[in-house]
Amino acid sequence: MAALVMQPTYDPKTIxxxxxxxxxxxxxxxxxYRPDGRPFCVVIPPPNVTGSLHLGHALNMTIHDVxxxxxxxxxxxxxxLPGTDHAGIATQNMVERKLAExxxxxxxxxxxxxxxxxxxxxxxxxxxxxxxxxxxxxxPDWTRERFTMDEGLSRAVRTxxxxxxxEGLIYRGxxxxxxxxxxxxxxxxxxxxxxxxxxxxxxxxYPYTDGEGGIxxxxxxAETMLGDTAVAVHPGDGRYAGAVGRTVRLPLVGREIPIxxxxxxxxxxxxxxxxxxxxxxxxxxxxxxxxxxPVVAILDQRxxxxxxxxxFAGLDRFEARAAVKHALQKEGRLVRAEDHHHAVxxxxxxxxxxxxxxxxxxxxxVQPLARPAIEAVRSGQNRFIPGHWEKAYFxxxxxxxxxxxxxxxxxxxxxxxxxxxxxxxxxxxxxPTACPACGDEDLTQDHDVLDTWFSSALWPFxxxxxxVQTEDLAxxxxxxxxxxxxxxxxxxxxxxxxxxxxxxxxxPFVDTVIHGLxxxxxxxxxxxxxxxxxxxxxxxxxxxxxxxxLALIQxxxxxxxxxxxxxxxAAARKxxxxxxxxxxxxxxxxxxxxxEGGYPTDPAPVERWILGRLAEVTRRFDELSDDYRxxxxxxVLYNFAWSEVFDWYVELSKxxxxxxxxxxxxxxxxxxxxxxxxxxxxxxxxxLSEELWSQLVGNxxxxxxxxxxxPEYDPVPSMVTFQELVGGIRSFRAEHGLAARQPLxxxxxxxxxxxxxxxxxxLGGLAGVETIAVEGPPARAHTRIVAGPVQGFIELSDLxxxxxxxxxxxxxxxxxxxxxxxxxxKLANPDFVARAPADIVAKEQAKAxxxxxxxxxxxxxxxxxxx
RNA sequence: GGGCGUUUAGCUCAGUUGGGAGAGCGCUUCCCUUACAAGGAAGAGGUCGGCGGUUCGAGCCCGUCAACGCCCACCA
Numbered sequence: 039m040a041a042l043v044m045q046p047t048y049d050p051k052t053i054x055x056x057x058x059x060x061x062x063x064x065x066x067x068x069x070x071y072r073p074d075g076r077p078f079c080v081v082i083p084p085p086n087v088t089g090s091l092h093l094g095h096a097l098n099m100t101i102h103d104v105x106x107x108x109x110x111x112x113x114x115x116x117x118x119l120p121g122t123d124h125a126g127i128a129t130q131n132m133v134e135r136k137l138a139e140x141x142x143x144x145x146x147x148x149x150x151x152x153x154x155x156x157x158x159x160x161x162x163x164x165x166x167x168x169x170x171x172x173x174x175x176x177x178p179d180w181t182r183e184r185f186t187m188d189e190g191l192s193r194a195v196r197t198x199x200x201x202x203x204x205e206g207l208i209y210r211g212x213x214x215x216x217x218x219x220x221x222x223x224x225x226x227x228x229x230x231x232x233x234x235x236x237x238x239x240x241x242x243x244y245p246y247t248d249g250e251g252g253i254x255x256x257x258x259x260a261e262t263m264l265g266d267t268a269v270a271v272h273p274g275d276g277r278y279a280g281a282v283g284r285t286v287r288l289p290l291v292g293r294e295i296p297i298x299x300x301x302x303x304x305x306x307x308x309x310x311x312x313x314x315x316x317x318x319x320x321x322x323x324x325x326x327x328x329x330x331x332p333v334v335a336i337l338d339q340r341x342x343x344x345x346x347x348x349x350f351a352g353l354d355r356f357e358a359r360a361a362v363k364h365a366l367q368k369e370g371r372l373v374r375a376e377d378h379h380h381a382v383x384x385x386x387x388x389x390x391x392x393x394x395x396x397x398x399x400x401x402x403x404v405q406p407l408a409r410p411a412i413e414a415v416r417s418g419q420n421r422f423i424p425g426h427w428e429k430a431y432f433x434x435x436x437x438x439x440x441x442x443x444x445x446x447x448x449x450x451x452x453x454x455x456x457x458x459x460x461x462x463x464x465x466x467x468x469x470p471t472a473c474p475a476c477g478d479e480d481l482t483q484d485h486d487v488l489d490t491w492f493s494s495a496l497w498p499f500x501x502x503x504x505x506v507q508t509e510d511l512a513x514x515x516x517x518x519x520x521x522x523x524x525x526x527x528x529x530x531x532x533x534x535x536x537x538x539x540x541x542x543x544x545x546p547f548v549d550t551v552i553h554g555l556x557x558x559x560x561x562x563x564x565x566x567x568x569x570x571x572x573x574x575x576x577x578x579x580x581x582x583x584x585x586x587x588l589a590l591i592q593x594x595x596x597x598x599x600x601x602x603x604x605x606x607x608a609a610a611r612k613x614x615x616x617x618x619x620x621x622x623x624x625x626x627x628x629x630x631x632x633x634e635g636g637y638p639t640d641p642a643p644v645e646r647w648i649l650g651r652l653a654e655v656t657r658r659f660d661e662l663s664d665d666y667r668x669x670x671x672x673x674v675l676y677n678f679a680w681s682e683v684f685d686w687y688v689e690l691s692k693x694x695x696x697x698x699x700x701x702x703x704x705x706x707x708x709x710x711x712x713x714x715x716x717x718x719x720x721x722x723x724x725x726l727s728e729e730l731w732s733q734l735v736g737n738x739x740x741x742x743x744x745x746x747x748x749p750e751y752d753p754v755p756s757m758v759t760f761q762e763l764v765g766g767i768r769s770f771r772a773e774h775g776l777a778a779r780q781p782l783x784x785x786x787x788x789x790x791x792x793x794x795x796x797x798x799x800x801l802g803g804l805a806g807v808e809t810i811a812v813e814g815p816p817a818r819a820h821t822r823i824v825a826g827p828v829q830g831f832i833e834l835s836d837l838x839x840x841x842x843x844x845x846x847x848x849x850x851x852x853x854x855x856x857x858x859x860x861x862x863x864k865l866a867n868p869d870f871v872a873r874a875p876a877d878i879v880a881k882e883q884a885k886a887x888x889x890x891x892x893x894x895x896x897x898x899x900x901x902x903x904x905x
Numbered sequence: 906g907g908g909c910g911u912u913u914a915g916c917u918c919a920g921u922u923g924g925g926a927g928a929g930c931g932c933u934u935c936c937c938u939u940a941c942a943a944g945g946a947a948g949a950g951g952u953c954g955g956c957g958g959u960u961c962g963a964g965c966c967c968g969u970c971a972a973c974g975c976c977c978a979c980c981a
Contacts, residue, residue, distance in 0.1 A: 044940090047943070255981080259981090302979095302980095304980055304981085306980090311981095313981075315981095430909070433907090433908070434976090437977085437978085439979095524975090528976095528977090592928090593929095595918080595919065598911090599911095601918070605930050605931090606918095609943095610929095611943070612929095613943095616944080620940060622941075623941080625940090627940095667921090669919070670919075670920080677928080684940090769947060771935095771947085772946065772948080776935095779936095864962080867961060867962090868961085869960095869962090870962070871961080873960085874961055875924085878962095881925090882924085
């Protein structure tokens, strides 16, 4: 028995520090807790190790926790595997910014010291986010926590690299890639964010070397002309038939360059002639390869003009753009400049404009990996929820180009490739001691590291021990689920599919649950730069972790963005207060409650009603949860709890609970219903429910109990009539401004015999009326309350304004009359009667009958009142 | 240039086998009744973006238009 006195208001702060350690120490978060359970596995989308929790994480992990806590209670052996990501460029940038405060760059400190510095950062901040995860009450298995750069995962990364290399799916080559001149590294295509920007299209004339005139070309990046090595036209373009084979002289540079014909040129665009800059444009690079053109790089890795740029050397690309344009104008080679909107690529980590840059990089040939990954989704081995994301997935996968995986940063998995002075390339999981070709022991490891997403792609199996065939791997691969935001479907989901299928022969997870982004109440994406980002820990401080969790899960319709207003969180806290106080009431009136079962076998009508509703709601909640429709599931549960259990059943229980002779069965039912509510709500509000459990049931941990399975009960039709009667009386009372404590006299007329003995007492409590008889209408002036087959007659005292009462009745009759008309019109339609299903027609008929009676009675009443 | 999403009460949003329009917050009136004023009771408020179609019946299915948002795309 809980003898503790509960505070009258729910205070999240005092209870949310209490239960986490108990759950963890009981081993509840480990799959071993249910050794015989069906395996269930989901891996956390690993947050950046030095990052901090934001609302996107909170949404993602709330969905995780709501799922895994329920599955545990349902007896599954649940593994929710946590961990963090080294987040290559992002983390490196953070540490570089910190160095910058001391006036240093990473090149000042050198690679080894820099990497040490990052590790020490990781040591200092690496557990901040995991502490935050605990504070929000999330329940992953911390004993299995992983980090993408721990020893095991690094080995998995090297193993995958070596195998793909041996299969010919990883290669090294000189290609034009996306280059961030600020981060000084290559980026994958997907790591470039395009935005439409106002620019300038300049049209230049390159003069022929062998005669008058010249050829005009257009460009948005004038500075690149310094590196032009040709002009290209379409072979079928009649305008330039005579030009192909001739040469032009490159202005400012003086280089003589040829005019070539190439299919890649679109004769419709611009002048139909295109300047070819092989070192700084991917199309041009390909044209140059086809025509054996020289490649002249005029920008270095910081996008500064090289000595190839002559007098422009040393200028930044944007300075050079203006300077070159100006110089061309002075030489009369600038035909015109026009405004031009075009997409400009930016680095997704630092927003710097990305430069196409020729360099030697490592690539994954993705098409052989993508094909089975597409097929797996097409055939249903994996499904997206909601399904429309499959289209986006297919479209992206089908158009994939090779994935540039080498990065010129220092923080990450170093590429397991070594070079020997003899020219030998050694790709191996473990560092080679000597060159297999020449025996030289002086080998140099490749300086680059791998794209962070390369290691992320292995997360569903590298975390389980792969390449070692561990028990966890056998038991938990494929994972049951993956839960993530749509913004990383390409970065992460698609790559996990490719790698999982390729290396394990099976999809990495069966269901892919996609959720939206958290937005502010005006629908804007939250971001630090926008200044509208809300720190979840501030929300927790102000409202509590449970209210935040409940608000998030209620707001998260499948696949839709979540506009989070603090009003939602405040409303969730109000609900917490409501259930807190319902429990407080129960603690005072209910004795021992069993942890499981205990459902009454032959309950009285009111108890049968609420128990029947509990069973219906539990079943519906389970259906919706199984379909990942949590917002709907919790709406059903929330409305049941508040507007049925609290507003009706708790009120109905008060009278019998005060009477020792009748209290026992009511207390038992109230106890069981509240107990199951705590269980059903527990996945969303674990702290609150656990605290109330300790007060109410006081036996073990709620988190470790079984999920409720209440038996079904026969419906109680008289309850519906009773509720309608109470509503009618209350409405009458309110419209006439009658105080609730002033009893009204009511007589009931019940031709159908549904009036139950318990009504009298409850009508007194809930509607403030005194029932005087169950028979015909009284002689004195009265009005009627119509509730299904029952009529209530309330004597009209001098206090009642008869005009107001006539208005009230007229309004009620007109409303019923309008509904009746609609129903009768439907029933008069022969097509409806003939074609609609029989049960729909019968329902409509019953509705019409009931409405007809109601209209008759209200009309009769109006006549009685002399209208 | 493609593709996707959204458009429902004053605000933010739910509404999947098409069959009587919902929640939270806000608003109006009454009530500090012994679980709860972070509460209770009673109300007001919607041509479900426009048009057309399918159907006995459409917020829900089809077509079309409009507005807003997002993703993808090597047209200089």
